[in-house]
Amino acid sequence: MNSNILNLIPHLIPIEKETNSNVSKSQQDTWVTFKGFIDIFNESYYINLEASMLEEDNKIEYIKIDCDPALNNLIINIKVILEQRLAKCESIKDFIHELKNLIECNLKKSHDEQSSQQNIEFLNSIDFYKRVVSEIDRIGWRNLVKVNETFTELVFEYEENSRVHEITIILTETFPKIEPMFRTELPTKFSFDWNQNSTLLEVYSQFMADVDSFSTFWDEMKMLDENCWILEPLKPTKTDCHRRIKLNAYVSIQIKIDPRNPRELPEIIFLGSEASTETFRDKFESKFNEWNSNISILYNLGELLEIKLPNKCEQEEEEIGIECGICYSFLLNNQGPSLYCETQSCNKPFHEQCLHEWLKNSTNCKIYFGFMFGSCPYCSESIKCKIMADQ
Numbered sequence: 001m002n003s004n005i006l007n008l009i010p011h012l013i014p015i016e017k018e019t020n021s022n023v024s025k026s027q028q029d030t031w032v033t034f035k036g037f038i039d040i041f042n043e044s045y046y047i048n049l050e051a052s053m054l055e056e057d058n059k060i061e062y063i064k065i066d067c068d069p070a071l072n073n074l075i076i077n078i079k080v081i082l083e084q085r086l087a088k089c090e091s092i093k094d095f096i097h098e099l100k101n102l103i104e105c106n107l108k109k110s111h112d113e114q115s116s117q118q119n120i121e122f123l124n125s126i127d128f129y130k131r132v133v134s135e136i137d138r139i140g141w142r143n144l145v146k147v148n149e150t151f152t153e154l155v156f157e158y159e160e161n162s163r164v165h166e167i168t169i170i171l172t173e174t175f176p177k178i179e180p181m182f183r184t185e186l187p188t189k190f191s192f193d194w195n196q197n198s199t200l201l202e203v204y205s206q207f208m209a210d211v212d213s214f215s216t217f218w219d220e221m222k223m224l225d226e227n228c229w230i231l232e233p234l235k236p237t238k239t240d241c242h243r244r245i246k247l248n249a250y251v252s253i254q255i256k257i258d259p260r261n262p263r264e265l266p267e268i269i270f271l272g273s274e275a276s277t278e279t280f281r282d283k284f285e286s287k288f289n290e291w292n293s294n295i296s297i298l299y300n301l302g303e304l305l306e307i308k309l310p311n312k313c314e315q316e317e318e319e320i321g322i323e324c325g326i327c328y329s330f331l332l333n334n335q336g337p338s339l340y341c342e343t344q345s346c347n348k349p350f351h352e353q354c355l356h357e358w359l360k361n362s363t364n365c366k367i368y369f370g371f372m373f374g375s376c377p378y379c380s381e382s383i384k385c386k387i388m389a390d391q
């Protein structure tokens with residue numbers, strides 16, 4: 001028996017224990033131990049087998065395996081079936097043969113499953129690329145300006161009125177089942193009702209229609225940017241719907257335009273001291289119903305406020321007076337000054353935060369009804385500021 005095992009597994013050495021001579025031969029169990037290495041697909045694993053054999057028919061009664069942890073992991077996968085086979089094994093040799101066979105079959109099976117899974121993925125990816133390429137064909141390759149290595153991020157452009165607009169489409173491998181993600185630079189969020197039959201051409205067509213629908217909006221914004229003194233945003237983008245426009249050294253307006261109805265009367269906030277904004281507010285309140293949505297925002301503003309809006313290029317030197325009188329800069333946390341000294345001869349602008357800090361630390365600061373009162377750092381006249389929550 002032992003030499004048979006050596007033929008099958010040459011690195012496994014049998015170590016036979018002595019049998020107990022006091023017990024009658026029929027009841028005797030023989031303990032056999034094998035130590036050595038078992039080869040699974042050219043890989044050797046340490047193994048120690050202890051088996052108790054029933055002497056009369058040489059059947060295995062019980063078996064204990066100590067082995068390399070890696071081999072143990074392989075055995076765990078086949079444990080149930082190995083136990084079933086053990087009952088049918090005629091000899092230790094049979095058992096070791098089964099063990100080796102089962103592990104190798106199992107390894108081969110999982111390897112096959114893995115490669116067939118890879119095959120499916122590969123076939124899926126062929127479908128994916130075919131689909132993406134045919135989608136680009138339909139939109140037109142000339143409109144594709146950027147694409148990544150995996151064709152999962154596509155950037156298409158569209159030109160409107162000499163302005164170039166881009167849409168970035170981000171695909172997942174589950175495309176077209178799952179909706180792609182879109183990135184655009186439009187004043188409103190781009191959204192597309194995606195279903196499994198949707199195409200990227202439909203997305204691109206909707207993008208073009210959206211861009212065209214904002215044409216007047218961008219024209220209006222461009223006219224303001226080119227003809228007014230824009231205080232905020234410093235570098236307007238295609239998505240920005242608001243502008244802070246300087247009217248004179250002490251007053252500016254913040255306008256918010258509806259991109260869908262750009263020529264309608266916008267939301268207007270006057271920024272400056274009560275006294276310096278008063279004339280403009282009065283003019284606006286008495287004339288706002290004369291707003292004419294057939295003409296430009298720029299023209300309407302000039303008419304209603306009875307002013308030629310100053311242009312930055314014409315009045316570069318006059319820039320004094322727009323920055324904060326405390327920190328000497330215009331923008332703080334991306335915002336221009338919003339408080340002004342109410343004393344008409346002073347009218348200094350301040351950031352709310354700067355004035356708050358200034359008053360908090362001044363000796364004559366008084367607090368009433370949620371306001372801090374103190375003196376203007378410039379003219380020493382009374383000035384107030386809303387109490388801000390600690391930041």
Ligand SMILES: [Zn+2]
Pocket residue numbers: 324325326327328329332350351354
């Ligand atoms: Zn400041």
Ligand SMILES: [Zn+2]
Pocket residue numbers: 341342343346347348376377378379380381
């Ligand atoms: Zn002042």
